[in-house]
Amino acid sequence: MSERAQHHQVLVLGAGIAGVAATHFLKENGVTDVVILEASHRIGGRINTVEFGKTSTGDKALVELGANWIHGRAHNPVYHRALESGLLEPLVLLDRMDGYYYTEEGRCLSKELGEKLWRQFNAFEKETGIYFDQNIETSSTMAEYFTERLNDFIAQFSADDRSDLQLMANTMLNYLSFHIGDNLKFISLQYDGSYEDIPGGEVKIPKGFLEVVKTFTTDFDTDTVKFGTTVTNIDWDQSKQGLHPVKVSCSLVGGEEKTYTCDHLIVTCSLGVLKKAVKDVTLFRPQLPVDKQKSISRLGFGKVNKIFLYYEKPFWKPGCASVKLAWSSKYSDVDEKKEWYKRIFSFDEVMDNPSVLVAWISTSAAHHMEQLPEAEVSKTCTAILRQFLNNPDVPEPTSISRSTWCCNPLTLGSYSYINMDSTPADFNTIADPLFSKDGKPIVQFAGEATHPRWNSTTHGALDSARREADRLTKFFTNQKV
Template sequence: MSSNSADESQDKVYGVVIIGAGIAGLTVAETLTAAGFEDFLILEASNRIGGRCRTEDFGSSFVELGANWIHGTTSENSVMVLAEENDLAIKHQLMNRARGHFYRSNGRQIDKELGAKVWTLCKEIEAEVETGHPCPSKGDKTVFTMKDYYVKRLEENLIKFQGAERPDVIAIFNCFSNYLRFHWGGEIAHIPLELCSMTPETEGGDVLIPKGTRSLVNAILSRFRCEGRLYTEKQATSISWGDDLVEVRCSSGDIYRAKCVVITVSLGYLKEHHRDLFQPSIPHDKIKAIDGLDFGLVDKIFLHYDHPFWSSEVGFGSVKLAWDDDEAVITDPENQWYKRIFSFDDVYFNPSCLCVWISCNEAYHMEHLSEEDISETCTSLLRQFLGDPSIPKPSKVIWSTWGTNQHTLGSYSCLGMRSDASHFGCLAEPLTDSNGRLRVLFAGEATHTKYHSTMHGARESGVREATRLLRYFGGIKAPTKHLE
């Protein structure tokens, strides 16, 4: 990796400048290099590479502040292929969301068999949503949302349970709603049901990464020469494109020129900056896609204990918070942010830590709090739901801040009330000059029509745009099969 100081390369005209050194941007560089094209430069706004993959040393091991798993084990998943080629993941090491127990706010553990039965029901309804189950009558609603569908299916299934079980069933559904919010990346009351089949579940489950997502990033980096080609702390503030060369101006004052530019910044960044970033402005259809798609927020809090209060032999498992209907209502998001927490989970490969999952606007409010505030609230919740006032405070706390990170402004793309099925594809369309020459290309998870919000969606988009460039420049060998 090169330093952030100005250098003589600013006088050069590059074939390609890549904006962003996340999975998508690095994959563009890797794919170009594999085909024999090395006339490129990568500009990264932050002081680190990896984008929304962020592995941090914490406690006795590491934690993932960003991407956590490889979604899917088939050979169609380019990230799974990358991991297997480098011995970085094993297909049978999967995340198990069904583990652990549901707890009520009075400290009572819900019957394990009932919890498993309701969880299975919730997952069956989730499968209905993802496979395009017929949308019920909207009644007086303009749009029938994912939340509407779950409420309807709960009402239909509640009669199958005994009267004494029903309050627990409702509480588990409330818990599962928080799971859906972080899984989909946004508020389920704002996701139109008719669009949900656009995001199919990848086959094979969620694969654990024993060496962290940084091992995947490093594997990609090893496939091209970084020195003199990858610069950090180079935030692009202006991209001028037209019939001449593309000119990229950075906040550092540096200027870079190229025949083509590949934009891999987050959708959140585009939402905030596209009006000032591109000169001339990008086409109306692309602006409509940027505005129409949502960019969700999912955060994680990690609690480290010098002396864990759970058995090392049994492990902590997962404590899932099951609020009743009245408790689940949030009237003050700033002070009731903790009601968006789905669970407290033990951390694979880091036995002295717990991971707390939180999403939506409540996660944004959490990001602004102090370590003491977060530690105090998490400890109070554990004591309350486990019915154990002796549970100690964590020794230290670390948490993600994707919502307030000015380079991301959120976690990953998701569907919203203004979203359209065409928006992901529209976002991926390149910009050409008046002579039809490629000028500005777009990659990143939000530009993948099927696997948006995933690492493999980001990687495949990088391959897609690199392939487009190779065809444009001509005479370059095609990418390998796994990168198609």
């Protein structure tokens, strides 16, 4: 074995919330020889809080390029972690459809009518769970289901109201695409109910989501996280025979190669990275078991982004900048490349950042947006705001910032979902560890795409981290008996 190889009891691939939390839980349970290999130069993964804009007092303000809020309070481990750490003062709940709907003709639609439709839309969302809960077979997509249900509801109104309601329905379908992560025509109605909603509303984090991640690093040594370390190969062939440790080959910044070995490896990289590894026949030697490869390939991985617009002189009144875009094009008819901007469903003011608007965009349109020049994105957003607000004086933003999760080689997408080819069982298959012949877990998997009830969420990632840390702790305890 190479003299340069460093051996550790546990290696963790990735410093997102799953990676740092798994490391923390292991250290908390007395497993101290744990090192994280992180390709970037920061912790957080798809949680990325950055400075952009300014507060009302002129101080630097924050935006969330990735995870934006906590989904539910009741038994949400992220919520309780943030609460115990004093990160939720004051408590700020998200109102998804706050603001007004505007048309392409610059007409502001009835807020009362929009609220009626939104209440019914929420009821339809809750009803989708019946197919999974009662094992009712359906081959419908979420696009088909919502289009049909919304049309039936809208048909009850007058002709004038029906026209406006249909426009607002397009806004809500674009919102749902962002929430789930992709075009609704790809998403299975059959298994929508497998995701468990946690009661208590959506909670914003005034101090930034990254602060939640940092709470897990207080017991880290200075060299616990090896930044700028890209894992290029995981050789677990001899490990499964019980002969040698897992060998992890890495590439460092500047081109230097480095090798680590470990008794146990916890992989927390995104589903997008795992998909590429399966497709390119890279990363794992030997290849992952066939059933795990198939589950990785089958599951959907979303495309979601945000565009932040900073204005030195905001053109709106503070607290009054939520513009819902009621596009006239039918949801199913949008060309997501040529008309990428029609997948933006809203421009909203950012919490504690009164000079910044955020535009929410999803589907392949979000991927296409990443590849456009920044100036084009800025001009397009300005043209949309001028058109929908019927205000030619809306200025161009002073600067913009945008997320690029689809093109980022460390993520290759946003978050997982069940598409028409997959089932909830695929999350469990991905989560299954690789064992040696004598039953030792040598390669484990954590992250949101390994959680069958809470996939796509930070609390799913956190819960999976505890699951894998507890698995190893139990193994070590049994070894001592």
